Amino acid sequence: QQQVKQSPQSLIVQKGGISIINCAYENTAFDYFPWYQQFPGKGPALLIAIRPDVSEKKEGRFTISFNKSAKQFSLHIMDSQPGDSATYFCAASKRRGNSGGSNYKLTFGKGTLLTVNP
C-alpha cells in the first residue's frame, strides 16, 4: 500500500516557468509534510516543510500548498531556473504508537525528476 502518491514522475519546464508537483496521502495521522531535493550523485536534502495547521508556506521561490480535507499537498517552484533541475520527493510522517518518543517514520513519495530548460 503506497501511503504517499506523487505525480508527475517527470516534468520539463522552461526557464522562468512554474513547476508544480503534487502529492496525496491516505493516513490522516500524518502530521508533518516535508519536501526533499536531490541532485545527481548526492543525498536528498530538506527543501521546505509544512504542518497541517496551515494551508500554505512560502520560502523564496518555493511554496507548499496544503489541502487537509482533500489530503493533498503540492510544491510550486516559481520562476524555475536550470539550477532547480533535480529530483524532488514529497514525504509524510506520523508518530508510531502513543509514546510520543523518538520513533517517527518518514514515508516518501516515488519522486519527480524536474528538468528546467534554459
Added chain:
Amino acid sequence: NAGVTQTPKFQVLKTGQSMTLQCAQDMNHEYMSWYRQDPGMGLRLIHYSVGAGITDQGEVPNGYNVSRSTTEDFPLRLLSAAPSQTSVYFCASSRTGVGDSPLHFGNGTRLTVT
C-alpha cells in the same frame, strides 16, 4: 562538520557475499536510518535507530541487519547478497526522531550484486 559520511561510495558484490555499509555522523544525532533508492520506487526505509542500542525495522528490512553500539555509527550488514539488493543506499540522521526534525542524508553507496 562532515555531517553524514557513508563508505564505500561504490561496491560490487557477487551473489552470496556479505558486506557492511558504513555510516557515521558527527552531529550527535539521536536518530539514524537506512534507505534504499531504486528507480521508480522512491526512498524506502530499511531499518532505523532512535539511539544507541535501539533499532527497529522499516518497510523493507529483509536481508539486512543493523546495530547501533554508539551514537555516531550505524552500519548496515548484508549477510548474503542477492541481485535484488542492487540499489543505492542512503544513511540519514536527525537530531531527534520526532516532529519536524529534518533528515540529513549522506551521499550514498551504490551497490551492484552480480
